[in-house]
Amino acid sequence: MDYEFIYSFKKPQLTGNWFLDLNPLTKLNIVIVIAIISILSLSWQVSASIIAFYFLLAALAGCLKRFSKMYIKLGLLIGSLLFIMRAMFIPGDHPLFTFWLFTITQEGIDKGIWFSTLVVSICGAIVLFSTITRAKDFMYALENLGAPHSTSYIILASFQSIIDLGDRAKLIMDSQKARGIETEGNLLQRIKAFIPVMGPLVLGAITSTEEKAIAMEARAFSAPEKNTHLSELRKVPLWEKLFVLLVNISLILFIIWRFI
Amino acid sequence: MKGIELKNVSYQYPLSEAFALKNIHYTFEKGKFYGIIGPNSAGKTTLCNLVRGLIPHFYEGELSGDVLIEGKDVREWDGSLLSTKIGYIFQNPFTQISGVKDTVLEEIALGLENLGIDKEEMIERVINVVKLLKIEDLIKKNPNNLSGGQRQRVAFASIIAMDNDILVIDEPTSQLDPESTADIFEIINMLKSQGKTILLVEHKVDLIAEYSDEVLVMENGHIAYSGTPSDVFSNIELIDRGVAIPQAALLSHDLQRQNKPFDFITITNEQAKQQIMKRMSCVNGSY
Amino acid sequence: MGAIELKNVTFAYPNGFIANENLTLSINSGERVAIVGQNGAGKTTAVKLMNGLNKPTKGNVFINGMNTKDKTTAQISSYVGYVFQNPDDQIFNSNVKKEIEYMLRYLKLDEKEIERRVGRAVELTGIQDFLHMNPYDVPYSTRKFISIAAILAIETPYIILDEPTAGQDMSGIKALTTLMNVLQDEGKSVITITHDMEFVSDNFSRVVAMANKQIIADGTARKIFWNHDVVKQAKIKKPQIGELASDLGLSEDIILRKELVDLLINKY
Ligand SMILES: Nc1ncnc2c1ncn2[C@@H]1O[C@H](COP(=O)(O)OP(=O)(O)OP(=O)(O)O)[C@@H](O)[C@H]1O
Ligand SMILES: [Mg+2]
Numbered sequence: 001m002d003y004e005f006i007y008s009f010k011k012p013q014l015t016g017n018w019f020l021d022l023n024p025l026t027k028l029n030i031v032i033v034i035a036i037i038s039i040l041s042l043s044w045q046v047s048a049s050i051i052a053f054y055f056l057l058a059a060l061a062g063c064l065k066r067f068s069k070m071y072i073k074l075g076l077l078i079g080s081l082l083f084i085m086r087a088m089f090i091p092g093d094h095p096l097f098t099f100w101l102f103t104i105t106q107e108g109i110d111k112g113i114w115f116s117t118l119v120v121s122i123c124g125a126i127v128l129f130s131t132i133t134r135a136k137d138f139m140y141a142l143e144n145l146g147a148p149h150s151t152s153y154i155i156l157a158s159f160q161s162i163i164d165l166g167d168r169a170k171l172i173m174d175s176q177k178a179r180g181i182e183t184e185g186n187l188l189q190r191i192k193a194f195i196p197v198m199g200p201l202v203l204g205a206i207t208s209t210e211e212k213a214i215a216m217e218a219r220a221f222s223a224p225e226k227n228t229h230l231s232e233l234r235k236v237p238l239w240e241k242l243f244v245l246l247v248n249i250s251l252i253l254f255i256i257w258r259f260i
Numbered sequence: 261m262k263g264i265e266l267k268n269v270s271y272q273y274p275l276s277e278a279f280a281l282k283n284i285h286y287t288f289e290k291g292k293f294y295g296i297i298g299p300n301s302a303g304k305t306t307l308c309n310l311v312r313g314l315i316p317h318f319y320e321g322e323l324s325g326d327v328l329i330e331g332k333d334v335r336e337w338d339g340s341l342l343s344t345k346i347g348y349i350f351q352n353p354f355t356q357i358s359g360v361k362d363t364v365l366e367e368i369a370l371g372l373e374n375l376g377i378d379k380e381e382m383i384e385r386v387i388n389v390v391k392l393l394k395i396e397d398l399i400k401k402n403p404n405n406l407s408g409g410q411r412q413r414v415a416f417a418s419i420i421a422m423d424n425d426i427l428v429i430d431e432p433t434s435q436l437d438p439e440s441t442a443d444i445f446e447i448i449n450m451l452k453s454q455g456k457t458i459l460l461v462e463h464k465v466d467l468i469a470e471y472s473d474e475v476l477v478m479e480n481g482h483i484a485y486s487g488t489p490s491d492v493f494s495n496i497e498l499i500d501r502g503v504a505i506p507q508a509a510l511l512s513h514d515l516q517r518q519n520k521p522f523d524f525i526t527i528t529n530e531q532a533k534q535q536i537m538k539r540m541s542c543v544n545g546s547y
Numbered sequence: 548m549g550a551i552e553l554k555n556v557t558f559a560y561p562n563g564f565i566a567n568e569n570l571t572l573s574i575n576s577g578e579r580v581a582i583v584g585q586n587g588a589g590k591t592t593a594v595k596l597m598n599g600l601n602k603p604t605k606g607n608v609f610i611n612g613m614n615t616k617d618k619t620t621a622q623i624s625s626y627v628g629y630v631f632q633n634p635d636d637q638i639f640n641s642n643v644k645k646e647i648e649y650m651l652r653y654l655k656l657d658e659k660e661i662e663r664r665v666g667r668a669v670e671l672t673g674i675q676d677f678l679h680m681n682p683y684d685v686p687y688s689t690r691k692f693i694s695i696a697a698i699l700a701i702e703t704p705y706i707i708l709d710e711p712t713a714g715q716d717m718s719g720i721k722a723l724t725t726l727m728n729v730l731q732d733e734g735k736s737v738i739t740i741t742h743d744m745e746f747v748s749d750n751f752s753r754v755v756a757m758a759n760k761q762i763i764a765d766g767t768a769r770k771i772f773w774n775h776d777v778v779k780q781a782k783i784k785k786p787q788i789g790e791l792a793s794d795l796g797l798s799e800d801i802i803l804r805k806e807l808v809d810l811l812i813n814k815y
Contacts, residue, residue: 222340225376409586439782507787
């Protein structure tokens, strides 16, 4: 038996990467500060720089590949969607060109760029946080703060249910394939195969919630005892506390500089 | 001593007109091993839900009669205390994995975390059940990447790690290879010898005949037969009612039909072996 | 060449875990084969290679001479029907009848043909009483039969059943036996993974045993069950009657109750 693996739980499981090993709440604090800066700056240049900055942070944590894989897709989708919506519908005094029913204005373009970079930068904060933080560590950190066990579980379970939904979708696709329904191939074919499974997907998610609840109950989830943990978090070192302080002071300075 | 008493219990699931359980009257004594058999849809799983207190604490519906767990009415039990008293291993291992842990090791520890066991002891206990179930090779795997039988063993390990006094186990070997199945029965027998009360639903009647103290045959929501394995399995009526009986008993019946009966209806391989050896030595002795 | 042909196939999951190693196997059209072996041996992984859900990492799989690498799973599945080990991985409609018709409607068959095929699948699996229910509201053992019916309705020449005997009662086992007989009479190949040794000795002449990612034996049920090394490695057991015969030290390789009864009547 792999005792080394088992005993690794006796101490905090550190990765050796200083950024990854930060306390989940420290990481949360950092991404929130970044998102606030993006919101308050009211400038697409700042938001865009922040977007670039995420990649730097992800690289620092050694998760560049995983982060990019998810963020680029999501960012492009949301960003272009929002941009098009804004650009098409915002009226202004400087029309650039007209097609069909829409007049595209300079104002629309400007607002579109600003708004889409802003939202994409906020999404980035969330994606980055979830790539560099294990959900269970986050849950444990919340419990240390005094959050009740059930609250932190619900957060963890919601994280999980998004992953489950993805897994379930894949299972249904496999099941369809195994009956002869083409789900591979071009985008259109995939979408055509996917539409009919949306309903069952949601329904299945609801049914499995009940089963999950019973499964958790069988594990004494609601037992009156105060629960313990197999894995533990590192005690936050002094330098990390100072680092958080520094980050938050820079936010305050930024606010002062921007608004006073 | 009485562990769980059922007095004239009937139950209907919500929105269902049929009775899932009808007039059940039975006492499960502490420290005994009960084998529950019978065709599918006979109410075996519902009976499990009932003695585990999921009915009425989780499932609504119409419950009548009394269910006493260690002398106290199930309705008066605090639902959360029941989970520390009675361990329940589900029929479907695919739904028993919590889904919130990324390794088998952590999955098994989950129940212990909820019970507030301190870390040193938790690790000790997890190591013990891992060895007991022979799943050393699985501890680093993601529970979602296990084969059916591996999952079933992990689900079993996760519950017995919690060390409950009463264990309700619904078809724990349905996905297991024959050797692991035999291992599970050995483990259950060991748990019984530690004083635990066992309620086991199984289709593998040969093993039920060998290990259990009492057998209950369920049919259409009620207990059609109950008694010691010999009493129950020597009854040939069972076959006509769609209930499987051990191969040793079938062998006995076949020989009886051909006018070469054993001294009694054998229900285990060991008994059949003794009978056949006796006969062989007679034949060989006459040479 | 066999209808289903595995040639030196190795398969690794996306996480890098090798689950099948160097499998070579040939199954003829109309043949009935049982696959047995320890949990995690790679049985499910292997049969998923046969319908293209898994594509070999090394080696080749041929169905009717087509290499599965050149075809999509959907194309292969019109020859090879696979019933999943866990019915919940397979069933996704909220109504039993819809679940069974799903593929037939996709194929745009006419109503009469759909009715005929559904009727036949339902009769073979004995799920008449459940047609208008939600699959989630029926017992596990019935759900398994629903998943079988959904595949039978497609009427593929080869059918793979992954642990259909799990959790079945006596009538369920009987229904499976009848079903396999009917399929064989129609000339279809049936490949069944099972841990039920009585079911194997009663119904299969050819048995493939797997252990530790590999095929370790392929032969008659009698040969496999009376090969001590194979039994031990694959973590299987002889059927109860075989165990008894072996405990008694009988020299005949008995696996069926009838054989033991005859021996006892005639000799002792
Ligand atoms: N999606 C997956 N990713 C990684 N490894 C997997 C995955 N699915 C299965 N495995 C591993 O591959 C091996 C073979 O699994 P498989 O499901 O083929 O076993 P099996 O012979 O069907 O077992 P059982 O009798 O328990 O169903 C196991 O060790 C399992 O842990
Ligand atoms: Mg399998």
